[in-house]
Amino acid sequence: TMLCILSSFIITPCSVLSRTPHTLLCFSFFFFLMIRRPPRSTLSSSSAASDVYKRQLRNLACLLLFARLLGVAASPADPLLEALRGMQFRNSGTTSRHDRFRWQMIQPSTGGFLYLEPQNVTTLHTQWGYWGALSNQTNSGRFYKFLVSANRSSEGYEGTSPASGIRSAVPLGGLSCGSVELRGDGSFSEWTIMNQSPAGAAKIAEHPDALFALRVCGVGGCSTKILQTHPHGAAAEGTVEPVDALAYSGSYPVSRLEPLDAGFELAAPGLTTALFGYSSIAAGNMTASARPAAAFTLTASNQAATASNVTLVLNMPLQIESDQERIGTALGLPSAALNSSVCAHRCQQTADCLTWNFYRASAQCQLQSDGPLNRYSLGTDAGVRGAWVVDQDGRCITLTRPGQMPFSGQVSLCGSSPDGTQLFPHNDLPAALDALGHGNLLPSVTPGQQAAVLVRALLAPGESKTVTVTLGWRFPYLDWFNYDCSAAAPGQKPWPCQNNSGVAGNHYASIYPTAREAAWAGANGVREADLLQTLSSIDAVHSVFMDSSLPEWLQDHLVNSVSHTRDSYWFASCEHCTKSRDPRVAQLLWRQYEAFDCPDLDSIHNDGERHLLYLTLWPDTCLLYTSPSPRDS
Numbered sequence: 001t002m003l004c005i006l007s008s009f010i011i012t013p014c015s016v017l018s019r020t021p022h023t024l025l026c027f028s029f030f031f032f033l034m035i036r037r038p039p040r041s042t043l044s045s046s047s048a049a050s051d052v053y054k055r056q057l058r059n060l061a062c063l064l065l066f067a068r069l070l071g072v073a074a075s076p077a078d079p080l081l082e083a084l085r086g087m088q089f090r091n092s093g094t095t096s097r098h099d100r101f102r103w104q105m106i107q108p109s110t111g112g113f114l115y116l117e118p119q120n121v122t123t124l125h126t127q128w129g130y131w132g133a134l135s136n137q138t139n140s141g142r143f144y145k146f147l148v149s150a151n152r153s154s155e156g157y158e159g160t161s162p163a164s165g166i167r168s169a170v171p172l173g174g175l176s177c178g179s180v181e182l183r184g185d186g187s188f189s190e191w192t193i194m195n196q197s198p199a200g201a202a203k204i205a206e207h208p209d210a211l212f213a214l215r216v217c218g219v220g221g222c223s224t225k226i227l228q229t230h231p232h233g234a235a236a237e238g239t240v241e242p243v244d245a246l247a248y249s250g251s252y253p254v255s256r257l258e259p260l261d262a263g264f265e266l267a268a269p270g271l272t273t274a275l276f277g278y279s280s281i282a283a284g285n286m287t288a289s290a291r292p293a294a295a296f297t298l299t300a301s302n303q304a305a306t307a308s309n310v311t312l313v314l315n316m317p318l319q320i321e322s323d324q325e326r327i328g329t330a331l332g333l334p335s336a337a338l339n340s341s342v343c344a345h346r347c348q349q350t351a352d353c354l355t356w357n358f359y360r361a362s363a364q365c366q367l368q369s370d371g372p373l374n375r376y377s378l379g380t381d382a383g384v385r386g387a388w389v390v391d392q393d394g395r396c397i398t399l400t401r402p403g404q405m406p407f408s409g410q411v412s413l414c415g416s417s418p419d420g421t422q423l424f425p426h427n428d429l430p431a432a433l434d435a436l437g438h439g440n441l442l443p444s445v446t447p448g449q450q451a452a453v454l455v456r457a458l459l460a461p462g463e464s465k466t467v468t469v470t471l472g473w474r475f476p477y478l479d480w481f482n483y484d485c486s487a488a489a490p491g492q493k494p495w496p497c498q499n500n501s502g503v504a505g506n507h508y509a510s511i512y513p514t515a516r517e518a519a520w521a522g523a524n525g526v527r528e529a530d531l532l533q534t535l536s537s538i539d540a541v542h543s544v545f546m547d548s549s550l551p552e553w554l555q556d557h558l559v560n561s562v563s564h565t566r567d568s569y570w571f572a573s574c575e576h577c578t579k580s581r582d583p584r585v586a587q588l589l590w591r592q593y594e595a596f597d598c599p600d601l602d603s604i605h606n607d608g609e610r611h612l613l614y615l616t617l618w619p620d621t622c623l624l625y626t627s628p629s630p631r632d633s
Contacts, residue, residue, distance in 0.1 A: 080466045080528060081299050083535040084276050088546045089249035089256065090556035093163030095184050096245040097229040101162060117596045120323070120376035121202035125481055128198045128596040165248030170255045171563050172279045175618075176570035176590065177292035177508050178473070182255045182277040184248035186212065186228035192566070193292070193473045195406040195506070198599035199480045201373035204324060208233030209317040209429050209450065212275065212296070213240060214259065215436055218268025218308035224437040225261055227275065233322065238430035240437045251542060252562045254278040270304030271459070275312075281562070282537040286590070286618050290508045290570060293472040293518045295531055300466070302459035309419075309458045313436055314469045315429060316413055318399060319344055319386060319449040325377035326355045326384075328368035337365035340381035341427045344449045347385055354403070357382050371405045373483070384408075387447030388425040395525040396516050397423040397451045406483055409475035410515035416468040416526035417455035424452040470526055472519025476509035478571065481599075505572030507589065541617070562613055568592040569601075577601075585623045 103119075121128050161167075165184020173179030178193035188211070191204040212227040225243040226235055247258040255277040264271070276297045282288035300310045320340045331353055337343045340358040343365035347353040353367040358381040374382055386401035396414040401407060415421035422441070425448025426432055432442045432452055442452055455467035512518040520530045541562075545555045571577065571589040579586045593599040614621040 078464060078466050079532055080297060080468070080535075081464055083532055083539070084274075084297060084299055084466070086539060087251065087254050087256070087276070087535075088542055089251050089254075090546070090552045090559070091164045091251075092247060092249045093165055093184055094245055094247045094260070095163045095166060095229050097242045099162070099229065101166075101230075120205050122376045124201060124373050124375055125199060126599075128203075163248065165250060165255070169248070170250040170252050170277075170560070171566045172253060172255065172277050172294035173566070174280045174291040174293065174508065175286060175289040175565050176568045177290055177506070178475070179279075179566045180294065182257065182296075184246060184257075185230050186226070186243070186246055186257060187230075193411075194409070194475050195478050196374075197480075197569075198593060198596055200406055200483065202324075202375040204321055204374065205376070206322070207317050207320075208322055209235060209315060209320070211235055211315055213313045213315070213433060213436055214243075214264075214273065214298075215311040215313075215439070216264045216268050216271060216273075216308070217310075217439075218271060218302075218304065219306045220267045220269065222439065223261070223263035223267040224433075225259070225263060226433070227257065227259060234429040235433065238433040240433040250560065251546075251556075252560045253281050254538060268302070268304065268308040271300065271302050271308045271310070273298055273300045273310060278534065278538065280534050280537070281541055281617075283541050283617050284619075285537075286570075286588075286620060287511060288537065289618070290511060291472075291518055291534075292474060292506075292508050292512065292515075293470060293520065295468060295470045295520060295534070297466050297468040297531075298455075298457075299464070300457055300459060301464040302461060305461050307458070307460055309456065310467070311436070311454060311456045312467055312469070313432075313442070313452055313454045314413065314471075315432065315450060315452045316411070316471070317429075317450045318411060319383050319388070321374055321382045323376060323378050323380065324374045324382040325357055325380045326368065326372045326374050326382045328355055328370040328372040331367040331369050334359070334364040334366040336363055338363070340383070341449050343367075343381070344383045345427070347383070348387055348447070354385050355383065371403060371407070373406065383449075387449065388451040389447050390423045390425065391516065393523070394423065395421075396519065396521055397425060397453065398515060399451065404477050406477050406479045407475065408477055409473065411471070411473045412515040412519045412521070413451055413453045414470045414472070414516065414519050414521040414526050415453045415455045416470070416528065417457060418465055418467070419458045420454075420456045421525075422454040424448075424454070426450055426452060468526060468528075468531065470519040470521060470531075472512070472515040472517070472521070474509055474512055474515040474518055476506050476572070478504070478506040478569065480569065480571075504574075507570040507572050510572065558613075562617065564610060564613060567595075580624045582623045585620050588620055588624060590621050590624065 118128055163184055169181040169183045171179035171181050171190065173193060178195065179190065180188055180193060181190045183189050187206060189206050191207065195201065196203045211231065213224065214227055215222060215224040224240050226240055227246070228242050229246055231242050243259050243261045245260040247260060249256045257275045259273055276299070277294055279294045280289055280291040296314065298310065298312045302308045331350065337346065337358060343356050343358040346365060347356040347367050350367055352369050354371050355368045357366045360379050360381065371384065384401050384407055386399055388397055388399045390397045396412045399411040401409055415423065424432065424442040424444045426443050426445050427449050428443060429450060435442050442454060453469045455469060457465040457467050459465060520527050542559060545558045548555065569591050571591065574589045577589055577591065591601045593601060611622055
């Protein structure tokens with residue numbers, strides 16, 4: 001170990017070794033390395049095996065450094081890979097494809113049923129807690145269905161709590177930008193990137209066809225799997241099987257999924273992979289934290305004596321909103337359609353069509369001329385006019401939705417790979433997965449209702465690489481109780497609909513002129529240096545807690561409590577917002593809604609403890625509330 005440290009000290013610049021953006025003396029850094037206690041974690045068996053593997057990799061890295069010192073050639077380290085391996089986690093859980101789950105009613109012990117966030121929301125412009133519970137076909141808002149494992153019975157329930165990452169996961173998305181969660185079963189859940197909130201449209205619980213797939217090839221052949229343990233929707237209809245298991249860990253704003261699969265091991269023995277999802281956070285810098293984007297990086301390490309390769313695909317539907325409905329002005333009578341993709345294409349080809357609904361039971365497509373907000377409706381698919389098109393330079397693929405509505409804007413997907421990136425607009429997920437499984441090019445249709453990004457890495461013996469797909473969005477027309485109020489039932493319009501709130505726009509739209517720029521992409525594609533800066537800023541926040549003497553459960557709690565920021569707004573303008581009397585923040589229109597059961601804009605006088613994380617990370621948000629009179633809050 002001392003030899004490794006000495007060799008690293010001699011050949012590695014201090015600026016690379018520093019784990020935080022602060023200036024450190026090299027000597028002090030290495031002295032710290034020698035005396036600090038390694039972080040402990042409560043680990044599952046798979047995570048423990050993963051840690052053993054990581055220690056082996058660190059030993060290998062030391063040997064390579066020493067070999068370099070002696071003049072022996074060694075492959076250069078991937079800085080993105082090293083940064084991701086340095087991420088710390090204090091929770092873990094493994095979900096298997098053989099696990100079975102069911103929904104059950106759970107009564108809060110304190111009667112706080114309003115505070116349970118629902119899976120699905122049937123209402124607009126109102127609290128999600130109470131009415132959301134009714135969307136799960138219950139007769140009382142005092143109960144809510146949680147996802148629980150049905151493997152065994154305990155405590156009166158037909159099951160037990162599922163693994164970490166199943167009921168909830170780290171929300172990915174910048175400060176006040178909306179978010180999406182990459183869950184422990186590999187699904188994408190809790191979509192709010194298109195301005196969904198209790199003061200507007202309903203969140204979208206899941207896009208079933210949003211998924212990752214991984215193809216691994218080596219000395220034992222090739223194996224292709226969906227990186228989900230329980231795929232459904234179109235993905236379940238194809239020939240590609242789900243992965244055997246996924247090990248999940250989360251430390252806001254980072255999620256990690258480690259595939260555990262016998263097929264991968266047979267195809268490429270000695271090859272290990274991990275998928276990281278992460279978004280921006282920068283202590284003391286709200287602007288740098290407000291990036292409407294998430295990055296997904298696959299790390300791959302080949303410890304075998306033979307070459308191998310990996311191909312990662314991210315499929316993004318978005319234009320087909322499963323179990324959602326938009327109730328608007330009909331364009332004629334409904335007509336028969338084979339599926340929702342046909343209905344979406346029909347709207348795209350009809351000049352006056354802006355939104356559509358597809359009713360699966362009757363296979364009927366209804367086109368609409370206006371743009372109502374979405375809400376949960378089991379058995380119905382909905383969508384908005386728009387399509388995925390590859391950018392002119394071929395580096396990103398972008399979805400554009402027209403108009404000036406809350407759901408109008410852009411989403412961009414960009415790929416970064418050392419050995420090839422391909423972009424595919426398409427309308428057929430099973431066909432795309434089948435092509436991947438056979439090692440063929442994915443089918444491409446322009447414009448398409450879905451988008452797929454393929455990134456590939458070829459790995460020599462002993463080599464490690466990363467491939468990355470970035471997701472950026474820009475939906476500038478944020479609403480807060482002041483859009484689509486005509487959809488409310490007569491006599492039941494919320495007061496903000498009767499007294500226009502005057503809110504208009506997302507502040508982040510003034511920072512990022514396009515979704516592509518939000519996705520860390522410039523003229524030459526994804527900027528890896530910016531991704532590295534993002535990871536460095538994340539590590540600077542994590543290390544404050546995780547390199548401390550706090551108990552690990554409290555480290556985990558403090559780091560992941562920052563996910564509370566998903567409840568916030570950063571308005572571009574707000575006519576009726578009271579301005580702070582502190583001139584330093586008088587123009588900062590950052591607010592937070594109180595809770596899912598009460599979307600009023602919150603103040604320091606209610607649940608003040610929630611402001612602790614803001615005092616720590618972004619003090620300006622708390623200066624907003626400084627004034628001589630509590631009423632001014």
